[in-house]
Amino acid sequence: MGRQMKLGAFFHPTGHHIAAWLHPDAQIDAGTNFKHYAQLAQMAEGAKFDLMFLADALATRDGNLDALSRWPQYMAYFEPITLLSAIAAVTSRIGLVSTATTSYNEPYNIARKYASLDHISGGRAGWNIVTSANLTEAFNFGREAHYEHGERYDRALEFADIVRGLWDSWDDDAFLRDRTTARYFDPAKLHYLHHKGPHFSVRGPLNVARPPQGHPVLFQAGSSEAGRELAAQIAEAVFTPQLNLPAAQDFYRDLKTRMAKYGRPPDHLKIMPGLNPIVGRTAAEAEEKHRYLQSLIHPEVGLELLSNALGDYDLRGCDIDGPLPDGVFATGDIAGVTSRRNVLRWATEEKMTIRQLYERFAGARGQRTLKGSPTQIADDMESWFVNHGVDGFLIQPSHLPGGLEDFIAYVIPELQNRGLFRTEYEGTMLRDHLGLPRPASRYQRGDG
Numbered sequence: 508m509g510r511q512m513k514l515g516a517f518f519h520p521t522g523h524h525i526a527a528w529l530h531p532d533a534q535i536d537a538g539t540n541f542k543h544y545a546q547l548a549q550m551a552e553g554a555k556f557d558l559m560f561l562a563d564a565l566a567t568r569d570g571n572l573d574a575l576s577r578w579p580q581y582m583a584y585f586e587p588i589t590l591l592s593a594i595a596a597v598t599s600r601i602g603l604v605s606t607a608t609t610s611y612n613e614p615y616n617i618a619r620k621y622a623s624l625d626h627i628s629g630g631r632a633g634w635n636i637v638t639s640a641n642l643t644e645a646f647n648f649g650r651e652a653h654y655e656h657g658e659r660y661d662r663a664l665e666f667a668d669i670v671r672g673l674w675d676s677w678d679d680d681a682f683l684r685d686r687t688t689a690r691y692f693d694p695a696k697l698h699y700l701h702h703k704g705p706h707f708s709v710r711g712p713l714n715v716a717r718p719p720q721g722h723p724v725l726f727q728a729g730s731s732e733a734g735r736e737l738a739a740q741i742a743e744a745v746f747t748p749q750l751n752l753p754a755a756q757d758f759y760r761d762l763k764t765r766m767a768k769y770g771r772p773p774d775h776l777k778i779m780p781g782l783n784p785i786v787g788r789t790a791a792e793a794e795e796k797h798r799y800l801q802s803l804i805h806p807e808v809g810l811e812l813l814s815n816a817l818g819d820y821d822l823r824g825c826d827i828d829g830p831l832p833d834g835v836f837a838t839g840d841i842a843g844v845t846s847r848r849n850v851l852r853w854a855t856e857e858k859m860t861i862r863q864l865y866e867r868f869a870g871a872r873g874q875r876t877l878k879g880s881p882t883q884i885a886d887d888m889e890s891w892f893v894n895h896g897v898d899g900f901l902i903q904p905s906h907l908p909g910g911l912e913d914f915i916a917y918v919i920p921e922l923q924n925r926g927l928f929r930t931e932y933e934g935t936m937l938r939d940h941l942g943l944p945r946p947a948s949r950y951q952r953g954d955g
């Protein structure tokens with residue numbers, strides 16, 4: 508059997524499309540409906556997905572309340588580790604991955620929670636390390652502003668090193684639980700971390716036994732220079748979005764090459780960019796499904812997103828079927844704001860109206876949308892995979908459960924028929940699915 512692709516299922520409560528909750532096939536109260544998540548997880552497990560993934564933020568979105576009130580994303584939903592712990596009880600194989608920020612957590616708490624999830628799930632936990640994209644999180648943690656980018660990544664590296672050290676607090680065979688000698692654990696197999704660094708001071712040890720996977724799997728989702736360096740050094744899977752194959756191949760080559768300087772073989776990191784599939788039985792049906800979703804975007808929401816993309820230019824009151832007002836162009840270019848440059852280019856080169864602009868921008872939000880028949884979608888995924896652009900994909904269904912059902916019913920069998928995706932799990936742990944080695948304890952390696 509040849510190399511096979513890895514597939515993750517990324518569940519935003521009602522789905523990835525900005526208007527997902529308005530779709531009649533979306534679960535309307537998804538954010539606080541456990542049964543909904545349990546069904547999604549079981550469905551993805553039935554289709555042999557490597558993992559399910561949950562994003563997170565430690566704040567609601569901020570902005571114009573009228574627009575906010577028409578889009579539920581990040582406004583009210585479950586805390587992900589709590590949710591994954593419950594899902595662990597109703598699934599047996601699928602990997603359980605969630606985000607936790609290194610900017611507004613303490614390493615001890617994070618090490619403990621993911622170690623517990625790994626035990627509860629029998630070795631299926633993964634931690635997506637982020638430094639926080641949502642600037643308002645600072646206001647919930649005693650700060651006036653977010654950490655500056657370099658400092659965020661500095662903290663992230665130190666944070667992750669501590670977490671891995673804490674997971675090694677106990678050797679795998681530390682617990683004797685011997686009633687005859689009345690010895691519960693072997694004191695020689697317990698290790699204090701004694702970490703003192705620029706950002707954190709942690710003595711240890713962790714009060715959870717070494718996780719079944721040794722370490723829960725480490726994921727990463729940033730694409731900046733600092734983000735790539737962190738990924739090359741410690742990540743075992745990466746979710747960064749890629750919009751076309753040449754760019755994906757560059758990113759793939761770049762990351763896998765960077766790993767060498769940290770003494771890591773390239774296959775110890777799986778690159779799985781996001782993909783928003785819109786599947787129809789025919790290309791025309793997929794096109795129609797997408798058009799329908801786009802038509803559900805409320806103008807207030809579209810305008811708000813477009814305003815943000817333009818560097819907070821207020822578009823309220825503009826005719827949405829007319830062009831962008833001249834004033835937008837007068838403010839010139841704002842260095843580094845790619846989204847603004849793109850929108851201005853579409854407006855001038857393609858003469859798009861405000862509605863067309865927000866539909867294009869809001870529909871995908873920086874992610875790749877792939878519309879087509881099952882064959883077309885499988886062809887595209889196969890081409891990215893065999894041409895070394897990816898090791899797999901993070902599937903981001905447009906609306907849930909409908910978008911996941913479509914992908915499972917139509918695309919998974921096509922991938923399986925081509926030998927590109929598994930028909931049965933290889934093992935029971937997330938590391939088995941992803942083909943990742945179980946890390947030895949730093950005390951066994953002798954560098955603790």
Ligand SMILES: Cc1cc2nc3c(=O)[nH]c(=O)nc-3n(C[C@H](O)[C@H](O)[C@H](O)COP(=O)(O)O)c2cc1C
Nearest residue numbers: 562563606637639640728729730731734746747748
């Ligand atoms: C698939 C994916 C999932 C992400 N999930 C989260 C998340 O849950 N919470 C968060 O704060 N940021 C999340 N991010 C944002 C990134 O972690 C990161 O903040 C952003 O890409 C900027 O990082 P960079 O400056 O290194 O490029 C996610 C990004 C991607 C691509």
